[in-house]
Amino acid sequence: MTKYRMEDRQLYDFKGVEKHLADMAAKGWRLERAGRHIWKYRRAEPAKVRYAVTYSLDASEFNPAPTKGQESLEDLCAAAGWQKVSDWNQMQIFSTEAENPIPLETDEALRVQVIDQVMWKSYLPLTSLIIVIGIIMCLGPVIDLIWHPVKYFESWTNSVILASWFLILFFCAGNVLLYCLWHRKSLKSTAHGGPCAEVGPYRKLNTLFLVLMYALLLYLVLKLLEQGETGVILYVLVYAAFYVLVLFLLDRVRRLLQRMQFSRKTNIVVSVIAAVVLFGAVNFGTSFGLISHLGGVREAEAEEIPLPLTLEELNGVSYEEVEQGSFPLGNGSFLLTRNFYYEEGTRMTPDGRRLEEYLQYEILDIKTGWLYQKELEDRQEPKQYHSGAMAIWTPVDAAPWGAEQVYHFHLDGQATTSYLLCWPGRLVDLDLGTQPTAEQMAAAGRELAPAQ
Numbered sequence: 001m002t003k004y005r006m007e008d009r010q011l012y013d014f015k016g017v018e019k020h021l022a023d024m025a026a027k028g029w030r031l032e033r034a035g036r037h038i039w040k041y042r043r044a045e046p047a048k049v050r051y052a053v054t055y056s057l058d059a060s061e062f063n064p065a066p067t068k069g070q071e072s073l074e075d076l077c078a079a080a081g082w083q084k085v086s087d088w089n090q091m092q093i094f095s096t097e098a099e100n101p102i103p104l105e106t107d108e109a110l111r112v113q114v115i116d117q118v119m120w121k122s123y124l125p126l127t128s129l130i131i132v133i134g135i136i137m138c139l140g141p142v143i144d145l146i147w148h149p150v151k152y153f154e155s156w157t158n159s160v161i162l163a164s165w166f167l168i169l170f171f172c173a174g175n176v177l178l179y180c181l182w183h184r185k186s187l188k189s190t191a192h193g194g195p196c197a198e199v200g201p202y203r204k205l206n207t208l209f210l211v212l213m214y215a216l217l218l219y220l221v222l223k224l225l226e227q228g229e230t231g232v233i234l235y236v237l238v239y240a241a242f243y244v245l246v247l248f249l250l251d252r253v254r255r256l257l258q259r260m261q262f263s264r265k266t267n268i269v270v271s272v273i274a275a276v277v278l279f280g281a282v283n284f285g286t287s288f289g290l291i292s293h294l295g296g297v298r299e300a301e302a303e304e305i306p307l308p309l310t311l312e313e314l315n316g317v318s319y320e321e322v323e324q325g326s327f328p329l330g331n332g333s334f335l336l337t338r339n340f341y342y343e344e345g346t347r348m349t350p351d352g353r354r355l356e357e358y359l360q361y362e363i364l365d366i367k368t369g370w371l372y373q374k375e376l377e378d379r380q381e382p383k384q385y386h387s388g389a390m391a392i393w394t395p396v397d398a399a400p401w402g403a404e405q406v407y408h409f410h411l412d413g414q415a416t417t418s419y420l421l422c423w424p425g426r427l428v429d430l431d432l433g434t435q436p437t438a439e440q441m442a443a444a445g446r447e448l449a450p451a452q
Helices: 014-026 068-079 108-122 124-147 149-153 156-191 202-226 230-259 264-304 311-315 369-380 438-448
Strands: 002-006 029-033 038-043 050-055 083-088 091-096 321-328 336-348 354-366 390-396 405-411 414-423 426-431
Touching: 014 029, 014 050, 014 091, 029 083, 029 091, 050 068, 050 108, 068 083, 068 091, 108 124, 108 156, 124 149, 124 156, 149 156, 149 336, 149 369, 156 202, 202 230, 230 264, 311 336, 311 354, 311 438, 354 369, 369 426, 414 438, 426 438
Parallel strands: none
Antiparallel strands: 002 038, 029 038, 050 091, 083 091, 321 336, 336 354, 354 426, 390 405, 405 414, 414 426
16 A cells, blocks of 8 residues: 655755654655655554665766665665665665664764755755746836836736745745755854754745645635636646646656666756646647637627717717727726727718717726826826827816816827826726817716716
């Protein structure tokens, strides 16, 4: 009988591994194989088994067979009464049922040096790379959050992505910091003839990371359900399933190459190429499906969402041919929502002329004062486009519109047909196509004002 357990151990935590495996043996479970995350155990009679962890610098999960250094180590340990159980990267795990076995490690200072080399070979480079990538991935959203908060908060997914990368940074940087603290304390202790230091609470850090990530995932699912995005939920589940499948396949590829006696370098190269191809295929396939789904959702929304203000309501006349649509700019957040609306219509004038008219506007509902004020201040600030044209919003009389404030958009000193209507918690960027009459101003203000 066998069972598999997910273990969150660190390579330098040799004491924790030894104690954990001894406890498992006392419960009747012997380690059969240690992996990156999943360890395999087999059922046995409960017994008092002692475990010892040592390290072999030339060991690697990509080696086709044990190296000469590993074989020599196994022979020396066997002579001392220790039997090889498994290995995990450079960590070599031995066991014995002898009452007073010969210790495998006697020089604690040397052990610290070897562990440091192991960590720099197997853990720290990749983790440092993830930290750098995480910082880069957080940089853009943080800049948007500071300088363009409205753009940032117009999609709640921005907060989810940023929170995810912050958690990854917290997890990786926390584990690196805990190792550095352990290494520093161990150097001081062994310099005075003492043992290696006790490890920090990295397992609690890992548990906290998982709890927060699951909470974030639950929030993501609830938000998607709230917005009726069942297709996106399916996308996330399919992506996660394919991700796990790819990890499994990559492990199978590595083990197959080992059995076929391919060299370590060949195994690494083939594994990297397989990872790029498989992950690329999964990302492209699932992303293409998500984009297609979201495109269908947006098209349906454009057909179903009624416009707050139409050409007929604005002008008080009927139109023969009308094309209209609406869609969200972003998917909204707990602080704001932004939606875009447009309509194009054709009508005949009393004197027989055919007129084509349009109307488009953007409604920004903001639920907090500082964000509203930030957006209004940004709008009021003059801007110069790359073409050299100067854009400015000029305040005008708000009374005809029934709004709190109204601004008229000017480009190079010339008045345009765009206006910014301001109510508490709502900004409307409105383009009428022509300069409005008093009746049109009143109609637009009446229909676009927030509900009381």
